[in-house]
Amino acid sequence: MTDTSGDPFVAEEFERLRPHLRSVAYRVLGSLTEAEDAVQEAWLRLHRSDRAEIDNLGGWLTTVVARVSLTLLKARRSRRESGLAELAECLPDPIVTPADGTPSPEEAVLLADSLGLALLVVLDTLTPTERLTFVLHDMFGVGYDEIARMVERSPEAARKAASRARRRVRGSGAVPDPDPARRRAVVDAFLAATRDGDLAGLVRVLAPDVVLRADTGILRVVAGAPAVAQQAAVFRRLAHDTRPVLVNGVAGLANGAAVMAFTVRDGLITEIDILGDKERLARLDLTFPDDETLPEGAR
Numbered sequence: 431m432t433d434t435s436g437d438p439f440v441a442e443e444f445e446r447l448r449p450h451l452r453s454v455a456y457r458v459l460g461s462l463t464e465a466e467d468a469v470q471e472a473w474l475r476l477h478r479s480d481r482a483e484i485d486n487l488g489g490w491l492t493t494v495v496a497r498v499s500l501t502l503l504k505a506r507r508s509r510r511e512s513g514l515a516e517l518a519e520c521l522p523d524p525i526v527t528p529a530d531g532t533p534s535p536e537e538a539v540l541l542a543d544s545l546g547l548a549l550l551v552v553l554d555t556l557t558p559t560e561r562l563t564f565v566l567h568d569m570f571g572v573g574y575d576e577i578a579r580m581v582e583r584s585p586e587a588a589r590k591a592a593s594r595a596r597r598r599v600r601g602s603g604a605v606p607d608p609d610p611a612r613r614r615a616v617v618d619a620f621l622a623a624t625r626d627g628d629l630a631g632l633v634r635v636l637a638p639d640v641v642l643r644a645d646t647g648i649l650r651v652v653a654g655a656p657a658v659a660q661q662a663a664v665f666r667r668l669a670h671d672t673r674p675v676l677v678n679g680v681a682g683l684a685n686g687a688a689v690m691a692f693t694v695r696d697g698l699i700t701e702i703d704i705l706g707d708k709e710r711l712a713r714l715d716l717t718f719p720d721d722e723t724l725p726e727g728a729r
Contacts, residue, residue, distance in 0.1 A: 440481060444473060447488055451495045457565045458499040460522030460550045463713075468498040492572070496562060496580050503558035521645040521705050522550035524689050526682070526716055529614070529674035546680045547691040548604040548701045551643070556595050563588050564595035603700055606680050606693050613694040617681040618674070620692070620699060624662050625669040632659035637698040646706040658702065675716075677703075684716060 451472060455465035472494040484490045524547055553561050559581050566572040566580075567588075574585040574592070581588060599605070607613050616635055623631030636655040644650045644661075652661050668685050675684045677691035684690070689711065693701035705711065 437481060440476065440487070443487055444476065444491070447491055450488070451491055454492060454565070454570060455495050455499050456523075457550075457553075457569055458496065458562055459502060460554055462523040462525075464499075464502055468495050468502065471495075471498045489576075492570075493576075493580055496566060500558055500562050500581065503561065507558060520649055520707070521643060521703055522547060522554065523710070524677045524682075524691060524703075524705055524714070525679075526684060526689055526714055527676045527679075529676055529681075546604065546606050546678050546693055547703045548606075548693040549599065549602075550678070551703065552599055552602040552604045553595075556598060557591075559583070560591045560595040560598075563591040564599070567592045568596065603695060604693060605695075607695050607697075610681070612697065613681040613692070614674070616694045616697060616699060617683065617692050620662070621669060621672060621674075621683060624666055624672075627663060627666050629659050629663060632662055635699055637695070637700045640699055640701065642702040642704065644704040644706060645710075647709075662702075689714065689716075 448469060451469045452465050455468040456462060459465055459468065472491050475494055476491065553564070556564065562581065563577050566577050567574065574588045577592075578585040578588045581591075583591075619635045620632065622628075623635065633655045636658055638655050639653065640655055640658050642652040642658045642661055644652070652658055665688075668687055672683050672685040675682050675689070677684075677689060680691065681694065682689065682691045688704050688706040690705075691703040692699050
């Protein structure tokens with residue numbers, strides 16, 4: 431076995447592929463920390479491998495990251511089912527970028543599909559194999575034969591797993607309105623109504639069956655326009671320190687206490703995902719160039 435750690439070409443290729451590998455892992459895991467762990471494990475395994483036996487480095491690394499991510503997903507599911515998980519449920523990690531800025535090249539790769547937080551929540555309801563298969567095939571174009579080898583199933587079984595996942599995603603309503611300007615206008619109207627304490631105005635921009643998920647270390651769910659409007663009104667005192675951002679590529683809001691992601695369909699807000707867990711917020715980079723609007727607590 432040949433140690434590849436001293437090969438500058440391999441190191442350079444790995445760095446070139448890192449954004450893609452991180453993007454695959456993030457979509458499979460919904461966790462930026464675990465995604466980094468999966469990519470780092472791929473790098474360690476590459477060091478222990480014979481480069482001469484690897485015909486396609488990108489494909490080999492993608493396979494390793496996918497398998498590591500699948501193992502992490504299965505372990506997470508096992509902890510939940512056994513009641514040993516630290517948190518029964520939590521929102522996926524958001525990627526927050528300026529509303530009027532350009533994401534970094536690495537962020538651009540992560541956000542290539544405008545993978546809204548609500549869609550990641552739906553993916554978290556799938557089985558590990560369904561999620562991996564859907565992500566690899568529908569988001570990255572990996573063939574079923576190749577996926578089947580990763581998950582140790584037949585190509586037909588992989589195809590069926592992706593089909594089940596696709597039906598769940600399509601039926602979830604988590605895919606946002608394709609018009610960014612309309613999404614932003616609706617979220618701006620929500621913010622204005624919150625600042626004014628205008629409950630009627632809030633209800634007007636909320637779908638009747640809107641769902642709000644708030645993760646402050648414990649995930650709470652509120653459903654229905656009147657209840658969600660009442661919940662939003664509680665944050666009125668923070669609304670004047672709230673600024674527009676993009677959360678996973680779609681319209682969102684941020685302040686010192688929370689990051690808020692919105693799903694907008696047919697001109698109405700159908701889902702609101704709020705991350706208010708202080709420890710997780712502290713790990714996010716919410717400092718943008720020339721930004722003086724976010725309060726110190728959000729930095």
